[in-house]
Amino acid sequence: MTTTAQPITAVPANPLADAHAQLASAIELLGYDDGMFSLLAQPRREVTVAVPLRRDDGRIEVLVGHRVQHNLSRGPAKGGLRFSPDVSLDEVRALAMWMTWKCALLDVPYGGAKGGVRIDPALYSESELERVTRRYTSEISPLIGPERDIPAPDVGTDERTMAWLMDTYSLQHGHTVLGVTTGKPLSLGGSRGRATATSRGVVHVALAALRECGIDPAGATAVVQGFGKVGRHAARFLAEAGLRVLAVSDQYGAVGAEPGLDVAALEAHVDAHGTVVGFPGGEELDRDAVLERSADLLVPAAVEGTIHAGNADRVRARVVVEGANGPTTREADGILEARGVLVVPDILANAGGVIVSYFEWVQANQAYWWSTEDVEARLEERMLQAWHHVRDHSRRLGVPLRTAATALAVERVAQAHQQRGLYP
Ligand code: GLU
Numbered sequence: 520m521t522t523t524a525q526p527i528t529a530v531p532a533n534p535l536a537d538a539h540a541q542l543a544s545a546i547e548l549l550g551y552d553d554g555m556f557s558l559l560a561q562p563r564r565e566v567t568v569a570v571p572l573r574r575d576d577g578r579i580e581v582l583v584g585h586r587v588q589h590n591l592s593r594g595p596a597k598g599g600l601r602f603s604p605d606v607s608l609d610e611v612r613a614l615a616m617w618m619t620w621k622c623a624l625l626d627v628p629y630g631g632a633k634g635g636v637r638i639d640p641a642l643y644s645e646s647e648l649e650r651v652t653r654r655y656t657s658e659i660s661p662l663i664g665p666e667r668d669i670p671a672p673d674v675g676t677d678e679r680t681m682a683w684l685m686d687t688y689s690l691q692h693g694h695t696v697l698g699v700t701t702g703k704p705l706s707l708g709g710s711r712g713r714a715t716a717t718s719r720g721v722v723h724v725a726l727a728a729l730r731e732c733g734i735d736p737a738g739a740t741a742v743v744q745g746f747g748k749v750g751r752h753a754a755r756f757l758a759e760a761g762l763r764v765l766a767v768s769d770q771y772g773a774v775g776a777e778p779g780l781d782v783a784a785l786e787a788h789v790d791a792h793g794t795v796v797g798f799p800g801g802e803e804l805d806r807d808a809v810l811e812r813s814a815d816l817l818v819p820a821a822v823e824g825t826i827h828a829g830n831a832d833r834v835r836a837r838v839v840v841e842g843a844n845g846p847t848t849r850e851a852d853g854i855l856e857a858r859g860v861l862v863v864p865d866i867l868a869n870a871g872g873v874i875v876s877y878f879e880w881v882q883a884n885q886a887y888w889w890s891t892e893d894v895e896a897r898l899e900e901r902m903l904q905a906w907h908h909v910r911d912h913s914r915r916l917g918v919p920l921r922t923a924a925t926a927l928a929v930e931r932v933a934q935a936h937q938q939r940g941l942y943p
Contacts, residue, residue, distance in 0.1 A: 520822065524747060525589065526877065528884060530846060530917045533609075533672050533824075533826065534610055534613035534614070534823045534845045534847070535612050535613040537608040537720050537845065537848055537849040538612075538613040538616045538662060538845075540717060540849050541558055541849070541921065541930065542556065542559055542616070543556060543727070544659065544922055545926040545928075545930075547927065548655045548918070548925055548926045548939070549929060549930055550823045552625075552736070553755055553795070555933055558936060559616075559929065559932060559936075562590075562611065564587075564588040565586070565611075566585065567585050567586075567608060567849065568583075568584045568655065568659060568861065569581050569583065570582040570583065570584045571654065572650055572651050572654065573650065575644050575646065575647060582636055582638050582727070584636040584637075584658065585606070585608050585634065585635050585636075585852075586611075586633075586634040586659045586662060586666055586668070587611045587614075587615040587632060587633055588632045588662065589612070589613065589616045589633075589723045590616075590630035590631050591798070591929070592630060592939060593629060593630055593848050593934040593935045594622075594628035594629045594630060594930065595630065595665070595666055595667050595668055596615075596618075596629065596632035596667065596668035596669070597627075597630065597668070597669050597671070597873060597876065597877075598630060598631055598632040598634070598671065598673075598834075598873075598893075599614075599634070599670065599671045599672055599674075599702075599872075600633075600634040600655075600670045600672070601614070601620075601634065601673040601674045601675055601676065602635070602638050602648070602674070602676050602680075603635065603637070603638070604637060604639040605637075605658075605822070606635035606636060606637040607755075609636065610635070610823070610926040611917050612633075614633035614635075614673075614844055615632050617631070617844055617865060617866055618630075618631030618632060618633055619631025619932060620866045620871055620924070620927070620928035620929065621836045621865075621866040621867075621869075621870050621928070622873060623871045623929075623931040624659065624866055624867060624924055624927055624928040625874055625933050626931075627873060627874060628877075629669070633673070634655075634659070636655055638651060638675075640675045641659065643646055643931070645679075645897060648680070649679075650666050652676075652687070653682040653687045656684045656687040657687055659782060660687070660688055660691055662759055663699060664688070664699055665696060665698030665699055665883075665884065666907075668683065669699065669701060669880060670701075671701045671872070671876050672702040672748065674822060676864070677702075678703055679704075680708075681701070681704075681709075681779070682703055682727065683706055684699070684700050685697065685699055685700050685703055685707065688700075691927035697883035698880050698884050699822075701713065701876035701877075701880055701883075702872075702879070704880070707927035708878075708879075708883045710856060710879035710882055710888075711890065711891040712875055712878075712891050712894035712895050712898065713875045713876065713889075713894075714752075714881055715752045715756075715880075716871040716872050716874065716876075716894075716898055717748065717749045717752075717869050717871045718748075718749055718751070718756055718757060718790055718841070719756075719870065719895065719898060719899075720868070720870055720871020720872070720874065720929070721753045721820070721840055721871065722753055722756040722870060723898075723899050723903060724840055724868050724906050725741075725816055725818065725838070725840040725863070725868075727734060727840045727903060727906050728861060728906075729815060729816060729838055732837055732838055734815050734837065734838070734885065735761075736760055738761060739761075739762050739815040740763045740764075740779075741754075741765065742765050742766045742767070742817050742818070743757070743764060743766075743914070744767075744768050744817070744819045744820060745768065745769065745819065745821030745842065745843065746767050746785075746789060746820075747769070747820070747821075747873075748895065749765065749820040749842040749843065749869065750769075750818065753818050753820055754780070754782045754818075754840055755782045755783065756820075756887060757787065758780075758782045758788060758814070762815075762826065764779050764782055765777065765779065765812060765814050766780070766781070766808075766809045766812050766814075767780065767785070767882075768795065768804070768809040769794055769795050769796075769806075770806075770808075770821070771796050771806070772794065772795065772796040772803060772804070773796075773803070773804040773806045774796070774798045774800075774802050774804060775804045775809070775812070776789060776800060776801040780845070781800050783904070784798075785798050785800065786798050787882050795926075805844075806833075808862065810825070810833070811830070811833040811834065812835065814861070815836065815838050815842075816837045816838050816839075816840065818827050818841075819839065819841060819842060819847070819874065820842030821843050822846070822849065823844060823845035824845065825846045825847065826847040826848065826855070827845055827848045827849040828854065830851075831847075831850070831876065832854055834855060836860065837860065837861065838861045838862075838921045839860055839861070839862045839863065840863040840868045840884065841862070841863060841868045841869060842865075842869050843865065844863070844865050845867070847862060850923065860919060862921060863906075864920055864921035864925070866921075866924055866928060867906065867920070868926050870902065870905065874897075875894060875898055878894055878898075908927065909924045909927065910923075912924075912927055
């Protein structure tokens with residue numbers, strides 16, 4: 520088993536520059552002025568905090584954390600908390616902006632936010648991660664709350680992290696506040712269907728996009744980059760929908776099988792070994808070669824900037840459905856468009872997570888819990904409605920899906936600003 524993870528992007532991504540360029544295109548398309556661009560480019564609030572940690576061996580280490588509230592005009596800020604060594608303030612700003620557009624596009628009543636702590640969680644014990652989460656929560660607690668800003672899992676965090684966050688916030692307030700976070704364990708006010716929601720949404724949209732291109736999903740082929748919270752379940756749901764999953768990768772390597780991988784067996788292997796590498800049911804592949812593998816569908820579900828100017832001309836999929844946030848750089852977007860590849864943008868494709876986060880928050884606020892069937896039916900309905908809306912808008916304007924999706928979202932947020940007026 521290979522144990523050293525290499526950074527997945529060959530070229531450092533600049534997600535904030537890309538996010539600003541996407542916003543600028545939408546502003547131009549909508550005919551708004553520079554003032555509206557400035558209003559929407561600049562986060563409303565951002566905080567950087569020191570997170571002192573006592574390591575298990577007694578040493579003190581001081582980590583850096585951020586929380587950026589990009590927009591609050593349509594409701595409380597909403598967005599994940601990321602633990603990654605690559606976290607930077609600019610990255611968090613870009614991710615927060617994308618959350619604003621995602622929530623607006625799917626019409627969930629939130630603004631956008633993101634948080635991050637610069638830490639490689641693989642190098643810390645569970646109790647150290649608990650201390651980091653609790654201290655970070657305590658530092659940002661004046662900013663968060665069910666009516667202010669509601670964190671959720673993202674890269675490097677999970678339902679345990681959300682349980683610690685909820686507990687820390689609740690202890691500070693003297694009572695249990697379930698609605699301060701989403702993506703919690705089921706036993707602590709989590710929602711049925713939340714853990715798999717992003718992946719389900721990715722697959723709902725992927726099947727619709729394939730059909731749009733005249734490809735029958737039954738018997739179509741797919742490759743998935745990333746085998747974490749999003750990629751793993753997406754690979755399984757694609758296989759269940761009748762696609763052949765030809766290859767998947769994680770940060771350590773990749774595996775493939777021409778007849779299609781047995782995804783359930785692969786998941787069992789990953790549970791036992793922590794990586795797809797060494798899976799006996801497939802051949803070992805170069806990690807980054809999955810992007811270039813010929814298949815009907817590519818789902819990049821790792822991190823930002825994995826499809827860039829250096830490899831976009833080698834992507835051989837007909838349809839790219841973005842499971843990750845920001846996997847396609849601005850330059851790569853242009854290259855894929857020129858080559859006729861249909862790219863379903865992140866703010867639409869991976870919105871299933873925040874949709875079910877919204878359902879979780881509604882359930883927690885009402886203390887009334889829905890069935891799995893209810894959650895999944897409502898999730899599918901919202902995803903397909905948004906897909907049709909974006910596709911129709913893109914056809915009408917003759918622009919790529921990302922431009923159409925961003926313009927629809929930006930218009931909703933801009934209208935909220937205009938209707939609320941500028942104070943004072
Ligand atoms: N981190 C997820 C995302 O990027 C979910 C955010 C949420 O549920 O608030 O969409």
